[in-house]
Amino acid sequence: MRWILFIIFVLFIEIYAYQALKTITRNYWAVSHYFVVTLAVFANFLYQWLTPVEGSLLTGARGYAFGFLLSVLLFKLILTLIMFGEDIYRLGVGTFEKFFSSKEDFSLPSRRKFLSQLALGIAAIPFASVLYGMYKGRYNFRVLNYTLYFEDLPEAFDGYRLAQISDVHSGSFDNEKKIKYGIDLLNEQGADIAVFTGDLVNNEASEMEPWKDLFGQIKAKDGVFSVLGNHDYGDYKQWNSAREKKENLDTLKETHANMGWKLLLNEHKFIEKNGEKIALVGVENWGAGGFKKVGDLDKAGAGLSEKDFKILLSHDPSYWQEKIKNDKKNYHLTLSGHTHGMQFGIEIPGWFRWSPVQYRYQNWAGIYEEFGRYINVNRGFGYLAFPGRVGIWPEISVIELKKGSKPA
Numbered sequence: 294m295r296w297i298l299f300i301i302f303v304l305f306i307e308i309y310a311y312q313a314l315k316t317i318t319r320n321y322w323a324v325s326h327y328f329v330v331t332l333a334v335f336a337n338f339l340y341q342w343l344t345p346v347e348g349s350l351l352t353g354a355r356g357y358a359f360g361f362l363l364s365v366l367l368f369k370l371i372l373t374l375i376m377f378g379e380d381i382y383r384l385g386v387g388t389f390e391k392f393f394s395s396k397e398d399f400s401l402p403s404r405r406k407f408l409s410q411l412a413l414g415i416a417a418i419p420f421a422s423v424l425y426g427m428y429k430g431r432y433n434f435r436v437l438n439y440t441l442y443f444e445d446l447p448e449a450f451d452g453y454r455l456a457q458i459s460d461v462h463s464g465s466f467d468n469e470k471k472i473k474y475g476i477d478l479l480n481e482q483g484a485d486i487a488v489f490t491g492d493l494v495n496n497e498a499s500e501m502e503p504w505k506d507l508f509g510q511i512k513a514k515d516g517v518f519s520v521l522g523n524h525d526y527g528d529y530k531q532w533n534s535a536r537e538k539k540e541n542l543d544t545l546k547e548t549h550a551n552m553g554w555k556l557l558l559n560e561h562k563f564i565e566k567n568g569e570k571i572a573l574v575g576v577e578n579w580g581a582g583g584f585k586k587v588g589d590l591d592k593a594g595a596g597l598s599e600k601d602f603k604i605l606l607s608h609d610p611s612y613w614q615e616k617i618k619n620d621k622k623n624y625h626l627t628l629s630g631h632t633h634g635m636q637f638g639i640e641i642p643g644w645f646r647w648s649p650v651q652y653r654y655q656n657w658a659g660i661y662e663e664f665g666r667y668i669n670v671n672r673g674f675g676y677l678a679f680p681g682r683v684g685i686w687p688e689i690s691v692i693e694l695k696k697g698s699k700p701a
Contacts, residue, residue: 303335303366305373306366306369306370306372306373307331307369309369309372309373309376310369310372310373311327312376312404312409313372313375313413314409314413316404316405316406316409317406317409317410317413330365331365334361334362334365335362335365337358338358338359338361340358341354341355341358341359342355342358352464352465352495352680353467356465356678356680357427357680359678359679360423360427360679360680360681363423363679364419364420364423364424365420367416367419367420367423368416368417368419371412371416371419372412372413375408375411375412375415375416376404376412379404379405379408383401383402383404386402387399387400387401387402419683422683425681425683426636426637426679426682426683427679427680427681430681430682430683431636431676431680431681431682431687432468432471432472432474432475432687433682433686433687434474434475434478434686434687434689435686435687435688435689436478436482436688436689436691437659437688437689437690438691438692438693439669439691439692440692440693440695441626441660441692441693441694441695442695442696442697442698442699442700443602443694443695443696443697444696444697444698445600445602445625446571446625446694446695446696447566447569447570447571447602448569449566449567449569450566450569450571450602450694450696451694451695451696452693452694453571454483454484454485454486454693455484455486455487455488455604455628455691455692455694456479456482456484456486456488456689456691457487457489457490457628457669457671457689457690457691457692458479458487458488458489458490458671458674458688458689458690459490459491459492459608459628459629459630459671459673459674460491460492460522460630460631460633460671460673460674460677461492461504461508461674461675462493462494462495462524462675462676462677463493463494463495463501463503463504463508464494464495464496464497465495465675465677465680466503466504466675469507472504472507475674475687475689476510476511478689479511479689480510480512482689482691484513485513485514486513486514486516486517486518486564486573487511487512487513487516487517487518488517488518488519488573488606488628489517489518489519489554490519490520490522490606490607490608490628490629490630490631490671491519491520491522491523491524491525491578491606491608491609491630491631492522492523492524492525492608492673492675492677493519493522493525493545493548493549494524494525494545495524495529495677496524496527496529497527497541498541498542498544498545501545505551505552508552509551509552509553511552511554516553516555517552517553517554517555518555518556518557518562518573518575519549519555519556519557519575519606520556520557520558520575520577520578520606520607520608521545521556521558521577521578521608522578522608522609522630522631523578523584523585523608523609523631524677525545525578526542526578526585526587527541528585546558556575557574557575557593558575558577559575559577559587559588559589559592559593560574560575560592560593561573561574561575561593561594561597570601571601571602572594572597572601572602572603572604573604573606574594574597574603574604574605574606574624575593575605575606575607576588576589576590576593576605576606576612577589578608578609579607579609579611579612579615579616580608580609580611580612581609581611581612581614581615582611584609584611588607588609588612590605590612590616593605594620594624597622599621599622599623602625603622603623603625603626604624604625604626604627604628605617605624605626605628606627606628606629607627607628607629608629608630609629609631610627610629610630610654610657610668610670611654613627613629613656613668614655614656617668618663618664618666618668624666625666625667626666626667626668626669626692626694627666627667627668627669628668628669628671628690629656629668629670630670630672631670632650632653632654632657632658632670632672632673633650633672633673633676633677634648634650634657634672634673634685635649635650635657635685636673636676636677636679636681636682636683636685637649637679637682637683637684637685638650638658638683638684638685640658640684640685646658646659648684648685654670656668657670658685669690669692671688672685672686672687672688673687674687674688674689675687
Protein backbone atom coordinates (compact mmCIF):
# COMPACT_ATOMS: atom_id res chain seq x y z
CA MET A 294 0.00 0.00 0.00
CA ARG A 295 2.84 2.41 0.83
CA TRP A 296 4.41 1.82 -2.57
CA ILE A 297 1.04 2.40 -4.30
CA LEU A 298 0.54 5.68 -2.45
CA PHE A 299 4.11 6.70 -3.29
CA ILE A 300 3.56 5.96 -6.99
CA ILE A 301 0.30 7.95 -7.00
CA PHE A 302 2.06 10.87 -5.32
CA VAL A 303 4.93 10.76 -7.82
CA LEU A 304 2.57 10.63 -10.81
CA PHE A 305 0.57 13.57 -9.44
CA ILE A 306 3.58 15.84 -9.02
CA GLU A 307 5.08 14.62 -12.31
CA ILE A 308 1.98 15.70 -14.22
CA TYR A 309 2.01 19.15 -12.66
CA ALA A 310 5.76 19.63 -12.95
CA TYR A 311 5.56 18.83 -16.65
CA GLN A 312 2.96 21.56 -17.10
CA ALA A 313 5.58 24.18 -16.17
CA LEU A 314 8.07 22.77 -18.66
CA LYS A 315 5.47 22.49 -21.41
CA THR A 316 4.38 26.09 -20.91
CA ILE A 317 7.94 27.35 -21.38
CA THR A 318 9.13 25.09 -24.19
CA ARG A 319 8.10 22.19 -26.36
CA ASN A 320 11.60 21.64 -27.66
CA TYR A 321 12.11 17.93 -28.24
CA TRP A 322 15.61 17.78 -26.76
CA ALA A 323 14.69 19.76 -23.66
CA VAL A 324 11.69 17.54 -22.98
CA SER A 325 13.70 14.39 -23.69
CA HIS A 326 16.47 15.36 -21.28
CA TYR A 327 13.88 16.17 -18.62
CA PHE A 328 12.37 12.69 -18.78
CA VAL A 329 15.70 10.87 -19.17
CA VAL A 330 17.06 12.47 -15.99
CA THR A 331 13.82 11.74 -14.12
CA LEU A 332 13.76 8.09 -15.20
CA ALA A 333 17.46 7.62 -14.43
CA VAL A 334 17.07 8.96 -10.89
CA PHE A 335 14.04 6.80 -10.14
CA ALA A 336 15.54 3.71 -11.78
CA ASN A 337 18.77 4.09 -9.81
CA PHE A 338 16.85 4.47 -6.56
CA LEU A 339 14.75 1.35 -7.22
CA TYR A 340 17.85 -0.62 -8.21
CA GLN A 341 19.75 0.40 -5.08
CA TRP A 342 16.74 -0.19 -2.83
CA LEU A 343 16.03 -3.67 -4.24
CA THR A 344 19.68 -4.75 -4.13
CA PRO A 345 20.50 -6.55 -0.85
CA VAL A 346 23.10 -4.77 1.29
CA GLU A 347 25.05 -5.54 4.42
CA GLY A 348 25.15 -3.08 7.29
CA SER A 349 23.43 0.29 7.18
CA LEU A 350 20.44 0.58 4.88
CA LEU A 351 21.05 4.12 3.67
CA THR A 352 24.78 4.57 3.18
CA GLY A 353 27.10 4.47 0.19
CA ALA A 354 25.39 4.14 -3.19
CA ARG A 355 22.01 3.73 -1.53
CA GLY A 356 22.41 6.97 0.35
CA TYR A 357 23.35 8.88 -2.79
CA ALA A 358 20.42 7.34 -4.69
CA PHE A 359 18.13 8.57 -1.94
CA GLY A 360 19.74 12.02 -2.03
CA PHE A 361 19.31 12.40 -5.79
CA LEU A 362 15.71 11.21 -5.54
CA LEU A 363 15.06 13.74 -2.77
CA SER A 364 16.47 16.59 -4.85
CA VAL A 365 14.28 15.69 -7.84
CA LEU A 366 11.15 15.21 -5.73
CA LEU A 367 11.64 18.57 -4.00
CA PHE A 368 12.11 20.26 -7.36
CA LYS A 369 8.91 18.77 -8.73
CA LEU A 370 6.96 19.30 -5.51
CA ILE A 371 7.69 23.05 -5.55
CA LEU A 372 6.62 23.18 -9.18
CA THR A 373 3.45 21.29 -8.32
CA LEU A 374 2.49 23.64 -5.50
CA ILE A 375 2.90 26.70 -7.69
CA MET A 376 1.16 25.21 -10.74
CA PHE A 377 -1.65 23.80 -8.62
CA GLY A 378 -2.10 27.24 -7.09
CA GLU A 379 -2.33 28.71 -10.58
CA ASP A 380 -4.97 26.12 -11.51
CA ILE A 381 -7.09 27.16 -8.53
CA TYR A 382 -6.79 30.76 -9.74
CA ARG A 383 -7.67 29.75 -13.33
CA LEU A 384 -10.64 27.77 -12.10
CA GLY A 385 -11.88 30.77 -10.11
CA VAL A 386 -11.52 33.11 -13.08
CA GLY A 387 -13.25 30.67 -15.42
CA THR A 388 -16.13 30.18 -12.98
CA PHE A 389 -16.54 33.93 -12.48
CA GLU A 390 -16.62 34.58 -16.22
CA LYS A 391 -19.15 31.78 -16.72
CA PHE A 392 -21.66 33.27 -14.31
CA PHE A 393 -20.90 37.00 -14.35
CA SER A 394 -19.88 37.79 -17.94
CA SER A 395 -21.37 37.49 -21.39
CA LYS A 396 -19.50 34.24 -22.05
CA GLU A 397 -21.80 31.29 -22.56
CA ASP A 398 -19.18 28.55 -22.50
CA PHE A 399 -16.97 27.67 -19.53
CA SER A 400 -13.25 27.91 -20.27
CA LEU A 401 -10.04 28.24 -18.30
CA PRO A 402 -7.54 31.03 -18.96
CA SER A 403 -4.26 29.89 -20.50
CA ARG A 404 -1.29 29.17 -18.29
CA ARG A 405 1.01 32.14 -17.90
CA LYS A 406 4.55 31.59 -19.18
CA PHE A 407 6.13 34.00 -16.71
CA LEU A 408 4.62 32.08 -13.78
CA SER A 409 6.04 28.80 -15.07
CA GLN A 410 9.44 30.45 -15.44
CA LEU A 411 9.17 31.82 -11.90
CA ALA A 412 8.16 28.37 -10.62
CA LEU A 413 11.19 26.76 -12.25
CA GLY A 414 13.46 29.39 -10.75
CA ILE A 415 12.06 28.91 -7.25
CA ALA A 416 12.14 25.11 -7.53
CA ALA A 417 15.78 25.23 -8.59
CA ILE A 418 16.79 26.64 -5.18
CA PRO A 419 16.02 23.53 -3.04
CA PHE A 420 17.19 21.32 -5.92
CA ALA A 421 20.60 22.99 -6.01
CA SER A 422 20.73 23.17 -2.19
CA VAL A 423 20.30 19.41 -1.81
CA LEU A 424 23.01 18.73 -4.38
CA TYR A 425 25.32 21.20 -2.61
CA GLY A 426 24.47 19.56 0.71
CA MET A 427 25.69 16.21 -0.61
CA TYR A 428 28.78 17.63 -2.30
CA LYS A 429 29.95 20.14 0.33
CA GLY A 430 27.48 20.63 3.15
CA ARG A 431 28.00 17.33 4.97
CA TYR A 432 31.60 18.26 5.80
CA ASN A 433 31.03 21.99 6.27
CA PHE A 434 32.14 21.90 9.92
CA ARG A 435 31.25 24.87 12.10
CA VAL A 436 32.44 25.82 15.57
CA LEU A 437 29.63 27.32 17.66
CA ASN A 438 30.71 29.14 20.80
CA TYR A 439 28.52 29.67 23.86
CA THR A 440 29.11 31.28 27.25
CA LEU A 441 26.92 30.19 30.17
CA TYR A 442 26.79 31.79 33.62
CA PHE A 443 26.20 30.01 36.93
CA GLU A 444 26.15 31.58 40.38
CA ASP A 445 27.21 28.32 42.03
CA LEU A 446 30.03 27.38 39.65
CA PRO A 447 33.16 26.56 41.71
CA GLU A 448 35.65 29.42 41.47
CA ALA A 449 38.37 27.20 40.06
CA PHE A 450 36.20 26.44 37.02
CA ASP A 451 35.48 30.05 36.09
CA GLY A 452 36.37 30.18 32.39
CA TYR A 453 36.41 26.39 32.03
CA ARG A 454 35.86 25.38 28.38
CA LEU A 455 34.41 22.16 27.07
CA ALA A 456 34.11 20.97 23.48
CA GLN A 457 31.26 18.71 22.39
CA ILE A 458 30.65 16.60 19.32
CA SER A 459 27.83 14.13 18.77
CA ASP A 460 26.38 11.68 16.25
CA VAL A 461 29.51 10.68 14.38
CA HIS A 462 27.76 7.86 12.44
CA SER A 463 31.11 6.61 11.17
CA GLY A 464 29.47 4.04 8.88
CA SER A 465 28.42 6.91 6.60
CA PHE A 466 31.87 8.49 6.17
CA ASP A 467 33.78 8.36 2.88
CA ASN A 468 36.34 11.18 3.06
CA GLU A 469 39.28 10.79 5.43
CA LYS A 470 40.72 14.22 4.61
CA LYS A 471 37.51 16.01 5.57
CA ILE A 472 37.09 14.04 8.79
CA LYS A 473 40.66 14.82 9.79
CA TYR A 474 39.94 18.50 9.18
CA GLY A 475 36.96 18.30 11.55
CA ILE A 476 38.99 16.60 14.26
CA ASP A 477 41.86 19.07 13.88
CA LEU A 478 39.34 21.90 14.13
CA LEU A 479 38.07 20.44 17.40
CA ASN A 480 41.59 20.15 18.83
CA GLU A 481 42.40 23.71 17.80
CA GLN A 482 39.75 24.96 20.25
CA GLY A 483 42.06 24.04 23.16
CA ALA A 484 39.16 22.99 25.38
CA ASP A 485 39.76 21.80 28.94
CA ILE A 486 37.59 18.74 28.35
CA ALA A 487 36.08 17.06 25.27
CA VAL A 488 32.83 15.09 25.28
CA PHE A 489 31.00 12.90 22.81
CA THR A 490 27.25 12.42 23.21
CA GLY A 491 26.45 9.20 21.36
CA ASP A 492 25.89 7.43 18.04
CA LEU A 493 29.44 6.54 17.14
CA VAL A 494 28.20 4.08 14.48
CA ASN A 495 25.08 3.38 12.45
CA ASN A 496 24.77 -0.27 13.47
CA GLU A 497 28.01 -2.20 13.74
CA ALA A 498 31.14 -1.63 15.80
CA SER A 499 33.25 -2.55 12.75
CA GLU A 500 32.15 0.68 11.06
CA MET A 501 34.50 2.55 13.38
CA GLU A 502 37.55 0.45 12.53
CA PRO A 503 38.84 2.71 9.69
CA TRP A 504 38.28 5.84 11.75
CA LYS A 505 39.30 5.02 15.31
CA ASP A 506 42.91 6.17 14.88
CA LEU A 507 41.68 9.57 13.69
CA PHE A 508 39.17 10.00 16.49
CA GLY A 509 41.74 8.74 18.96
CA GLN A 510 43.64 11.96 18.17
CA ILE A 511 41.02 14.04 20.00
CA LYS A 512 42.76 15.44 23.05
CA ALA A 513 41.84 17.66 25.99
CA LYS A 514 43.64 18.46 29.23
CA ASP A 515 41.06 16.73 31.43
CA GLY A 516 40.34 13.92 28.99
CA VAL A 517 37.66 12.81 26.55
CA PHE A 518 34.38 11.43 27.91
CA SER A 519 31.55 9.74 26.03
CA VAL A 520 28.13 8.08 26.23
CA LEU A 521 26.17 5.73 23.99
CA GLY A 522 23.40 6.71 21.56
CA ASN A 523 20.45 4.73 20.27
CA HIS A 524 22.32 3.52 17.15
CA ASP A 525 25.23 2.18 19.19
CA TYR A 526 23.20 -0.71 20.62
CA GLY A 527 22.71 -2.37 17.22
CA ASP A 528 18.93 -2.30 17.44
CA TYR A 529 18.47 -1.44 13.73
CA LYS A 530 20.10 -4.59 12.34
CA GLN A 531 19.06 -8.22 12.23
CA TRP A 532 21.60 -10.26 14.19
CA ASN A 533 22.07 -14.00 14.02
CA SER A 534 21.77 -14.27 17.79
CA ALA A 535 21.46 -12.20 20.96
CA ARG A 536 25.04 -13.17 21.75
CA GLU A 537 26.30 -11.71 18.47
CA LYS A 538 24.49 -8.47 19.19
CA LYS A 539 25.97 -8.29 22.68
CA GLU A 540 29.46 -8.97 21.35
CA ASN A 541 29.01 -6.09 18.90
CA LEU A 542 28.15 -3.72 21.75
CA ASP A 543 31.08 -5.01 23.83
CA THR A 544 33.41 -4.37 20.89
CA LEU A 545 32.07 -0.84 20.54
CA LYS A 546 32.68 -0.17 24.23
CA GLU A 547 36.25 -1.42 23.77
CA THR A 548 36.64 0.95 20.83
CA HIS A 549 35.86 3.90 23.10
CA ALA A 550 38.56 2.69 25.50
CA ASN A 551 41.08 2.07 22.70
CA MET A 552 40.62 5.65 21.51
CA GLY A 553 41.30 6.91 25.02
CA TRP A 554 37.69 7.91 25.64
CA LYS A 555 36.16 7.34 29.06
CA LEU A 556 32.72 5.84 28.41
CA LEU A 557 30.17 6.69 31.11
CA LEU A 558 27.48 4.03 31.54
CA ASN A 559 24.93 5.43 34.00
CA GLU A 560 27.75 6.69 36.19
CA HIS A 561 29.67 9.84 37.06
CA LYS A 562 33.23 11.06 37.48
CA PHE A 563 34.61 14.09 39.29
CA ILE A 564 36.83 16.61 37.57
CA GLU A 565 39.09 18.30 40.12
CA LYS A 566 40.89 21.62 39.86
CA ASN A 567 42.67 23.62 42.57
CA GLY A 568 40.93 21.67 45.31
CA GLU A 569 37.44 22.14 43.85
CA LYS A 570 35.44 19.78 41.68
CA ILE A 571 32.52 19.40 39.30
CA ALA A 572 30.70 16.16 38.44
CA LEU A 573 30.52 14.82 34.91
CA VAL A 574 27.53 12.48 34.68
CA GLY A 575 26.80 10.12 31.80
CA VAL A 576 23.58 8.22 31.14
CA GLU A 577 22.93 5.55 28.57
CA ASN A 578 20.35 6.24 25.90
CA TRP A 579 16.83 7.21 26.91
CA GLY A 580 14.50 8.39 24.16
CA ALA A 581 10.83 9.25 24.04
CA GLY A 582 8.55 7.12 21.90
CA GLY A 583 10.00 3.91 20.50
CA PHE A 584 13.65 4.69 21.21
CA LYS A 585 15.76 2.64 23.59
CA LYS A 586 15.27 3.43 27.27
CA VAL A 587 18.23 2.21 29.30
CA GLY A 588 19.33 5.55 30.68
CA ASP A 589 19.08 5.68 34.47
CA LEU A 590 19.58 9.17 35.88
CA ASP A 591 19.08 8.04 39.47
CA LYS A 592 21.81 5.43 39.15
CA ALA A 593 24.16 7.78 37.33
CA GLY A 594 23.75 10.49 39.95
CA ALA A 595 23.81 8.24 43.01
CA GLY A 596 25.84 9.87 45.75
CA LEU A 597 25.70 13.35 44.25
CA SER A 598 24.03 16.18 46.14
CA GLU A 599 22.00 19.13 44.94
CA LYS A 600 24.95 21.41 45.75
CA ASP A 601 27.42 19.57 43.50
CA PHE A 602 27.92 21.33 40.18
CA LYS A 603 26.91 18.83 37.51
CA ILE A 604 27.29 18.47 33.76
CA LEU A 605 25.27 15.63 32.24
CA LEU A 606 25.80 13.75 28.98
CA SER A 607 22.54 12.36 27.58
CA HIS A 608 22.27 11.45 23.90
CA ASP A 609 18.56 12.10 23.41
CA PRO A 610 17.28 15.56 24.47
CA SER A 611 13.81 14.16 25.19
CA TYR A 612 15.21 12.80 28.47
CA TRP A 613 15.84 16.40 29.54
CA GLN A 614 12.18 17.24 29.06
CA GLU A 615 11.02 13.97 30.62
CA LYS A 616 13.12 13.96 33.78
CA ILE A 617 16.44 15.81 33.88
CA LYS A 618 15.32 19.43 33.98
CA ASN A 619 12.95 18.74 36.89
CA ASP A 620 15.27 16.50 38.90
CA LYS A 621 15.80 17.63 42.48
CA LYS A 622 19.56 17.15 42.21
CA ASN A 623 19.75 20.16 39.89
CA TYR A 624 21.66 19.16 36.76
CA HIS A 625 23.11 22.50 35.71
CA LEU A 626 24.03 21.70 32.11
CA THR A 627 22.96 18.82 29.89
CA LEU A 628 24.72 18.02 26.61
CA SER A 629 22.77 16.09 23.98
CA GLY A 630 22.60 15.35 20.26
CA HIS A 631 20.44 12.83 18.40
CA THR A 632 18.29 15.19 16.29
CA HIS A 633 20.97 16.17 13.71
CA GLY A 634 18.78 19.25 13.23
CA MET A 635 17.33 16.82 10.67
CA GLN A 636 20.33 17.83 8.51
CA PHE A 637 17.95 20.21 6.78
CA GLY A 638 16.68 23.65 7.68
CA ILE A 639 17.23 27.38 7.66
CA GLU A 640 19.32 29.21 10.24
CA ILE A 641 20.00 32.94 10.35
CA PRO A 642 21.92 33.47 13.63
CA GLY A 643 20.09 35.69 16.07
CA TRP A 644 17.04 36.06 13.86
CA PHE A 645 15.46 32.93 12.44
CA ARG A 646 15.78 29.17 12.83
CA TRP A 647 13.59 26.45 11.35
CA SER A 648 13.77 22.73 10.62
CA PRO A 649 11.05 20.09 10.24
CA VAL A 650 12.56 18.29 13.24
CA GLN A 651 11.22 21.02 15.55
CA TYR A 652 7.76 19.48 15.18
CA ARG A 653 9.12 16.29 16.75
CA TYR A 654 11.56 17.63 19.36
CA GLN A 655 11.04 20.63 21.62
CA ASN A 656 14.82 20.95 21.99
CA TRP A 657 16.45 20.26 18.64
CA ALA A 658 19.49 22.52 18.15
CA GLY A 659 21.51 24.91 20.28
CA ILE A 660 21.09 26.20 23.84
CA TYR A 661 17.82 26.10 25.77
CA GLU A 662 17.17 27.22 29.34
CA GLU A 663 14.42 26.41 31.83
CA PHE A 664 14.45 26.97 35.61
CA GLY A 665 18.05 28.15 35.37
CA ARG A 666 19.09 24.81 33.91
CA TYR A 667 20.55 24.50 30.42
CA ILE A 668 20.71 22.00 27.60
CA ASN A 669 22.82 22.18 24.47
CA VAL A 670 21.63 20.04 21.56
CA ASN A 671 24.55 19.51 19.21
CA ARG A 672 23.61 19.33 15.52
CA GLY A 673 25.91 16.37 14.98
CA PHE A 674 29.35 15.74 13.50
CA GLY A 675 28.29 13.20 10.88
CA TYR A 676 25.20 12.35 8.89
CA LEU A 677 22.77 9.48 8.43
CA ALA A 678 20.49 8.34 5.58
CA PHE A 679 20.56 11.53 3.48
CA PRO A 680 24.29 11.86 2.65
CA GLY A 681 24.39 15.60 3.10
CA ARG A 682 23.37 18.67 5.07
CA VAL A 683 21.38 21.68 3.92
CA GLY A 684 21.40 24.74 6.16
CA ILE A 685 22.11 22.69 9.30
CA TRP A 686 25.86 22.21 9.26
CA PRO A 687 28.01 19.67 11.17
CA GLU A 688 28.87 21.16 14.53
CA ILE A 689 31.56 21.40 17.15
CA SER A 690 30.10 23.06 20.25
CA VAL A 691 32.43 24.99 22.53
CA ILE A 692 30.91 26.07 25.85
CA GLU A 693 32.64 28.33 28.32
CA LEU A 694 31.46 28.23 31.94
CA LYS A 695 31.51 31.52 33.83
CA LYS A 696 30.86 32.18 37.49
CA GLY A 697 28.26 34.82 38.27
CA SER A 698 25.10 36.15 36.69
CA LYS A 699 24.56 36.72 33.00
CA PRO A 700 25.32 40.31 31.93
CA ALA A 701 22.20 42.34 31.17
